[in-house]
Every structure is written in C-alpha cells, then in structure tokens.
C-alpha cells in the first residue's frame with residue numbers, strides 16, 4: 001500500500017491525494033485507460049439482514065431516494081468530462097446495493113436514462129440489476145428491460161423458511177419463483193439466483209433442497225456463497241456470544257462439493273469458486289473484477305480500480321453527498337498498488353477462476369510471466385497436489401479448492 005504526499009487536490013497532477021476527510025481522486029490525472037465496467041451502489045434496504053456488511057440504510061423517503069439519483073448523475077459527470085485520464089468505454093454495468101429495486105420506478109427510470117445520456121452505451125454487453133424477490137413487479141421489470149437492462153439477479157439465499165429467519169431475510173421462499181416468472185414475462189432471459197450455504201442449523205439435506213429449488217427455476221446462472229461472519233454484523237455478534245452454532249468446517253466443505261456436483265450435473269459449470277453458469281452466461285461484469293480490469297463505482301461505498309489505483313467511495317450517505325456537491329470524488333481507502341502487489345492480487349483472483357491463472361491474460365495485465373514469478377509457489381503447492389500447472393495456466397485441484405484461500409494467499413508475493 002502506497003501512501004501519497006499531502007498536496008492540494010485542485011492543483012496537483014497526482015491522481016489521488018489525501019485531504020481532511022479522506023482523499024480526493026482527481027480523474028483527469030489518473031493514467032490513461034479504458035474503463036470497461038461501471039458499478040452503481042444503491043444503498044437503500046427495507047431491513048438490515050443480519051449477515052450483511054454492505055453499506056445500506058433503511059427507512060428513506062422516496063424524496064431522499066430521488067435526490068440520490070441526481071447526485072449519482074452528478075458523480076457520473078466526474079468521469080465523462082475530463083479531457084485527460086481514463087475513458088469510459090463501458091462493456092458492463094451493474095447496479096448493486098443495498099436493494100436497487102427499492103428505488104421508486106420514476107427515480108429508477110431517471111437514473112437509467114441519465115446514465116445513458118452521460119456515458120456511451122453503444123458497446124454495452126451486459127447490464128445487471130439486483131432485485132428483491134419480495135417486491136418484484138411486472139411493470140417495474142418491463143421498465144428495466146425497455147431501458148436496456150438485460151440481466152436480473154435475485155437474492156434467494158435459501159428456500160428454507162427457518163434459515164431465512166436465521167439470516168433475517170424478509171422474504172418468503174415462494175417469492176423467488178414468482179419474481180423469476182415476472183422477470184421472464186418482462187422479457188428477461190439472463191437471470192441469476194444467489195444462494196448462501198453453511199447457515200446455522202442447515203444440514204446437507206436442507207442445502208440440497210435449496211439447490212434443487214433454485215435449479216427448478218432453470219436460471220442460467222447461480223451464485224452459491226458460504227456464510228461469512230463479517231465483523232460487526234449481528235451474526236458475528238451472536239456467534240461471539242454463543243447464541244448460534246456455526247456449521248463445522250467439514251460439513252461446509254461437503255455442502256460446497258455437493259453444490260459443485262449438482263449444479264454441474266444440471267449444466268451450470270463452476271467458472272469461479274462461488275459462481276456457476278450455462279455456456280455463455282458467466283457474469284461479464286464480475287469477470288472484469290476477477291481479471292484485473294478497470295472499473296469505476298458510483299454511490300457510497302462503491303469501489304473503483306484504474307490501472308493499480310484503487311479506492312472506494314465513503315461508506316456514508318451524507319459524507320458521500322457532501323463530497324459530490326463539493327465537486328469531488330468522495331474517495332477513501334486509497335491505494336496505489338506497486339507492480340508486485342498488483343501481480344500478487346491479480347494472481348489470487350485468477351486462481352479462483354476455473355480457467356485458473358492464465359499466463360497470457362496475466363502477462364497482458366502485468367507484463368510478467370507467471371511461470372517465472374510463481375515458480376516457487378508451483379513447486380511448493382504442486383507437490384502436495386493443491387494445484388497443477390500446464391502449458392496455459394496454473395489451476396487449483398479439487399484438494400486445492402478445499403483450501404483455496406490459503407493457497408491463493410501464497411501468491412500474494414511474486415518473485
């Protein structure tokens with residue numbers, strides 16, 4: 001992590017400079033680069049799920065949400081106006097949150113149109129919006145489809161009511177097939193269902209039931225993440241107080257392998273450790289993240305990366321609003337990665353892909369030969385059978401998948 005000298009943002013050519021409230025990123029002074037992906041964080045939720053550490057707030061009025069749209073569009077202009085610096089040549093757009101579908105229909109329509117007016121959408125290959133299964137409506141889905149959105153992602157998490165209660169998810173399992181049917185009626189074919197396993201109280205049988213219920217929907221993409229206890233979430237507090245019993249590691253691994261087997265048998269191959277898709281249906285937006293691409297994020301807490309310059313927006317609605325109205329990118333947690341850090345982090349991400357750490361793709365992003373800089377890791381971890389290296393890529397083996405985080409961490413320091 002590189003700390004930058006303290007200088008005035010307005011006169012500096014430094015792309016990123018600290019200021020009293022965090023840091024200011026100067027888009028015009030960032031390296032020239034193509035920005036392939038745009039993420040928009042809509043930080044509004046009905047209710048805070050107990051495992052969630054994404055930035056989101058509840059109980060906002062339609063007026064506040066509509067004003068939020070104006071500010072997002074102002075933030076977008078920071079990236080469309082500079083004469084120098086990176087250029088948005090968007091291939092993918094993703095609205096996450098929070099609950100993007102909580103935006104009132106007229107506000108959402110204004111946001112979609114406003115972004116299309118500001119960015120060149122002629123090269124868009126994928127535009128995803130996360131939708132709450134409890135509140136999906138046909139007219140809302142139709143409006144999204146008509147505006148050019150072509151992919152919807154539904155947070156099902158589980159089809160078992162007690163597990164949803166443990167997670168403090170406020171929807172009924174029957175909402176998911178209902179909302180998928182509405183999405184199809186509105187013209188969507190690219191659909192994702194998110195699932196969570198290793199929920200306290202879950203066993204292999206109930207996990208298999210949720211997987212089967214998701215598969216019965218016939219979506220071309222399923223994400224299956226293990227529950228993680230992020231610090232300061234109610235789930236983490238309950239765990240600390242002994243008020244819930246986490247799933248044993250071996251049982252969790254069993255659930256992971258069961259998901260791989262059953263989803264693959266249904267034609268959804270794992271293309272990343274937690275993501276499964278039919279041919280051609282992988283999430284292109286997430287692949288930009290996992291292959292070291294350039295992306296910008298709008299909205300509080302949204303992350304951005306441009307050629308090794310990385311930051312996230314302030315995770316606080318009022319602070320983010322103040323920065324936008326003050327005319328600057330509301331950055332915090334700013335890092336400028338050294339070439340070696342960038343290579344190490346990219347290797348970690350690529351190892352999670354079924355295609356593995358592809359030498360050609362890695363060299364295109366870093367200028368380095370992975371066979372040389374990771375020769376030691378391949379020798380040490382290949383011996384015990386945790387990874388393999390062939391003419392094209394380094395990949396985790398089935399045993400390597402069981403300890404994927406630990407194996408990937410070994411790649412953080414290239415030679």
Ligand code: SF4
Pocket residue numbers: 044045046047048049052053054056097098099155
């Ligand atoms: S709906 Fe999503 S973003 Fe909102 S609290 Fe639940 S998990 Fe977090």
